[in-house]
Structures are given as structure tokens and as C-alpha cells.
Amino acid sequence: MHDAREASRVVEMLPRFVKALSSLRLTVVVLACGIVLVFLGTLAQEPMGLYLVQERFFKSFFVDQIAFSAAIRKASHLVFINLDPLPPEAYEAHPRIPVFPGGYLIGAVLLANLLAAHISRLRLSWNKTGILLTHAGIVLMILGQVFTDLMSNESMLSFSEGETRAYSEHVDRFELVFARDVPGSERELVVALPAALLANGSEVRRDPLPFTVRVQRMHPNAKPRQRAPMVDTNREPAATQGVGRKAILDPLPLVRDMDHRNVPGAVVELVGPKGSMGTWMVWGQLSGPQEVEVGGETWRMELRPERLYNPFTLTLLKINHEVYRGTEIPRNFQSRVRIDNPGTGEHREVDIYMNNPLRYGGLTFYQNQMNKEVLGPFSGLQVVRNPSWLTPYVSTAMVFGGMLLHFLIMLAGFVSKSAAGRSGTTPAGATASKKRNLPV
Numbered sequence: 001m002h003d004a005r006e007a008s009r010v011v012e013m014l015p016r017f018v019k020a021l022s023s024l025r026l027t028v029v030v031l032a033c034g035i036v037l038v039f040l041g042t043l044a045q046e047p048m049g050l051y052l053v054q055e056r057f058f059k060s061f062f063v064d065q066i067a068f069s070a071a072i073r074k075a076s077h078l079v080f081i082n083l084d085p086l087p088p089e090a091y092e093a094h095p096r097i098p099v100f101p102g103g104y105l106i107g108a109v110l111l112a113n114l115l116a117a118h119i120s121r122l123r124l125s126w127n128k129t130g131i132l133l134t135h136a137g138i139v140l141m142i143l144g145q146v147f148t149d150l151m152s153n154e155s156m157l158s159f160s161e162g163e164t165r166a167y168s169e170h171v172d173r174f175e176l177v178f179a180r181d182v183p184g185s186e187r188e189l190v191v192a193l194p195a196a197l198l199a200n201g202s203e204v205r206r207d208p209l210p211f212t213v214r215v216q217r218m219h220p221n222a223k224p225r226q227r228a229p230m231v232d233t234n235r236e237p238a239a240t241q242g243v244g245r246k247a248i249l250d251p252l253p254l255v256r257d258m259d260h261r262n263v264p265g266a267v268v269e270l271v272g273p274k275g276s277m278g279t280w281m282v283w284g285q286l287s288g289p290q291e292v293e294v295g296g297e298t299w300r301m302e303l304r305p306e307r308l309y310n311p312f313t314l315t316l317l318k319i320n321h322e323v324y325r326g327t328e329i330p331r332n333f334q335s336r337v338r339i340d341n342p343g344t345g346e347h348r349e350v351d352i353y354m355n356n357p358l359r360y361g362g363l364t365f366y367q368n369q370m371n372k373e374v375l376g377p378f379s380g381l382q383v384v385r386n387p388s389w390l391t392p393y394v395s396t397a398m399v400f401g402g403m404l405l406h407f408l409i410m411l412a413g414f415v416s417k418s419a420a421g422r423s424g425t426t427p428a429g430a431t432a433s434k435k436r437n438l439p440v
Contacts, residue, residue, distance in 0.1 A: 022116035030110045033101050037063070040071035047074060047085045049256030051172065059149055061105040062098030066091060088253045111142050130406025137398030144391025152386035155308050157365070161377045164315040168383040169305035174264050174284050178209055179300045194306070198266055210294050214269040216279060219251040222265030224283050238267055242290040244281025266303065312341035312361060317349065319377045333367045335379045352381065364389065
């Protein structure tokens with residue numbers, strides 16, 4: 001009986017809950033919060049950087065007090081109150097207390113509000129077709145953004161004229177890679193350890209590596225320099241083996257702007273079956289791998305950006321870098337590449353330039369960077385994998401089509417009523433009003 005009463009109470013409360021969730025006031029509040037969120041997130045990009053703002057404002061259910069404070073401090077400049085920005089290390093501080101709804105929460109409540117409104121108020125009829133189509137487009141737009149956040153990724157493909165690449169590299173994710181040649185084959189055995197596993201003091205063991213990787217120091221952003229014997233007398237070399245024997249690894253503050261990049265560095269100890277094999281310094285931009293000899297095998301070790309391999313190759317044939325006369329403002333960045341796909345036998349040349357990306361193999365290649373300086377012609381392509389890339393176009397078309405259809409339906413009804421009024425007849429579907437005897 002008790003369970004039955006509880007179930008009955010829940011059923012009785014359900015209509016109230018749906019009514020509250022479908023409230024127009026809730027819609028206005030959520031949209032207002034969305035406007036504030038976009039405004040604060042835009043301002044916070046300058047001190048925090050684009051990727052951190054996306055993570056803390058839009059790809060989260062709540063905005064924490066640190067990110068919110070960074071945005072407010074930047075917003076104070078608009079009213080001539082120059083509050084000092086937070087130091088870079090403050091953005092990684094804990095605890096993080098939620099103080100404002102984030103993008104995921106606002107989107108979820110808006111979606112629930114829209115669906116609840118359909119359940120409680122909207123009745124299916126031909127006259128409501130345009131509204132239904134418009135709302136379906138809005139729902140698809142919200143869900144499409146969720147799918148994009150969950151399934152898409154971005155990487156970079158950088159090469160010089162004449163070079164061929166079968167992979168792209170993550171912008172901010174690195175991996176510690178060990179590779180050796182496979183005897184009697186042109187292939188190589190590769191073991192990749194994500195940099196996220198390389199915390200200070202951690203130990204990582206992966207088959208078939210014949211040693212354990214013990215992390216002594218890990219810096220999210222660092223830069224090595226040559227050790228000066230007469231100056232750095234009180235500082236030991238970074239490592240006992242490899243290039244670190246004559247170098248020092250200096251940690252650097254994390255950078256947030258889009259023009260710079262955090263390059264991690266670490267000092268790792270390799271422990272084999274017979275004990276420690278020494279320490280090595282690895283850095284994300286060393287010119288090449290370091291060799292490790294163990295058990296008659298030669299392993300190559302390097303810290304590099306995480307790679308995403310493709311079943312085809314791109315070869316950079318020619319670049320065209322044009323700027324406006326007398327300035328450094330870009331006028332045209334263009335790369336001519338050749339696609340070679342052994343799986344399909346396809347071989348063709350295409351041009352990639354601004355506002356004209358290449359869509360191939362589920363990827364989109366955008367012209368992003370170009371350089372014609374000392375290192376020679378160089379091109380950088382931004383590579384985006386987004387399975388739901390069509391949803392913004394489809395949802396926008398649905399919203400536009402729904403609004404147009406609703407306008408035409410209302411226009412047809414208005415024209416029909418006007419014509420009926422002039423002829424003195426009642427249009428189909430309309431109810432004739434009761435005649436009143438007016439005094440003469």
C-alpha cells in the first residue's frame with residue numbers, strides 16, 4: 001500500500017513538473033543565462049585562451065569561480081575599472097566551486113523546456129506544422145553540438161614542399177614513444193605512452209617494452225638549454241644518458257594564447273631486468289629520437305605530439321603565399337597537394353586555400369598556416385574529424401523552412417478569411433458568429 005501511494009503521488013506531481021519545466025519564464029531565464037555565458041566566455045578568451053575557455057565555460061555543466069573571476073576581471077575594463085588579471089597558475093588551482101550554469105546545463109534545460117512545451121501545450125494539427133519543424137530544427141541543432149563535442153577532434157598536418165604525410169598531430173596532446181625495427185621486415189614495433197600517464201613519480205610498464213619507465217620530473221611546459229659549466233655550477237645535468245647529459249630542463253609557465261604552444265618535457269629513468277639503466281631527458285620538440293640499447297635490441301625514444309594515422313597520404317606539391325602590397329596581411333594561402341590512396345587506387349591533385357577546404361575520408365583539411373622563411377616553404381593544415389558536421393546546415397534549413405511554412409500557412413488563413421469576409425460567407429473550418437440585431 002505504501003508503494004502504491006508513493007507511485008500515485010509521483011503520478012500526481014508529474015503534470016506539475018512538466019508544467020513548470022515548460023514555463024515560458026524558464027525559457028527567458030535560460031536564454032538570458034546563455035547570453036551572459038557567451039559574453040563572459042568571449043571576454044575570458046584573452047586571459048585564459050580559447051581551449052581552456054571552451055572546457056570551463058561551454059563544455060561543462062557549471063562555470064567555476066576561478067574562470068568566472070577571470071571573465072569579470074576582464075569585463076571590468078569595459079567600465080574603466082582595471083582589475084588585475086589572475087596569475088597563470090591560478091587557473092589550475094583547486095577547489096573549483098560552481099557559480100554559474102555552463103554550456104551543457106543551459107543546453108540540457110533548454111532542450112527539456114522545448115520538449116515539455118510540446119507535451120503540455122502544443123497540439124498536432126496542420127496549422128502547427130511550421131512550428132513543429134522549427135522546433136525540430138532547434139532540437140537537432142542542440143543535439144548536433146553535443147555530438148560534435150563528444151565525437152570530433154582537431155589536429156595539425158605540417159609539411160614542406162615535396163614531403164609526404166600519412167598522419168596528423170594533436171595540438172595539445174603528446175605521447176612518449178618507443179620504437180624498434182622488426183627483424184626481417186620493413187615494419188617497426190611502436191609502443192606509445194600518453195603524456196597523461198607521465199605524472200611525477202609514476203611508473204609505467206607496457207608489453208613488449210623490456211624496461212619500466214619511471215618518471216622523475218614532468219613539466220607541462222618546459223624548454224631545455226645547454227648547460228654552461230662556468231655558470232650552472234650548482235645545477236646538475238638533466239639526465240645521465242642521451243642529450244640530457246649536457247643540458248638543463250627549465251620549467252616554463254603555461255601559455256594560454258593561440259600564438260604559442262605548451263611543449264612538455266620530462267626526465268625519465270628506465271629500469272631494466274638488471275636495475276636502473278640511467279635517466280634520459282625528453283622534450284616535445286627535440287630534433288630526433290634518442291637510442292636506448294637493452295638486451296641486444298635498439299629502441300628509439302622520443303616525446304612527440306600524439307599522431308592520428310590515415311589510410312591515405314598527402315604530398316605537398318606547391319604553396320602560394322600572397323600578401324597585400326606593402327603589408328604582411330595575408331591575401332591568399334594556397335597549398336597544392338596530391339592524394340594517394342592505395343586502398344581505392346585514387347591518385348589526384350587538389351588545391352586547398354582559405355574558405356575552400358578539402359573534404360576527404362571523413363576529414364576536413366583547412367589551410368591554417370604558411371611560412372616562407374629560413375626553413376623553406378612550409379604549410380600547415382588544420383585537420384578536423386566531425387561526423388556530425390552536416391547537422392548545423394540541416395538544422396538551420398529546418399528552422400528556416402519551418403518559419404517560412406508557418407508564415408505561408410498563416411498568410412493563407414488570412415487571405416481566406418479576408419476573401420470570406422468580402423463575400424459574406426464563412427471560410428471552411430471557421431465558426432460563424434451569431435448575428436446581432438443593431439438598432440436602426
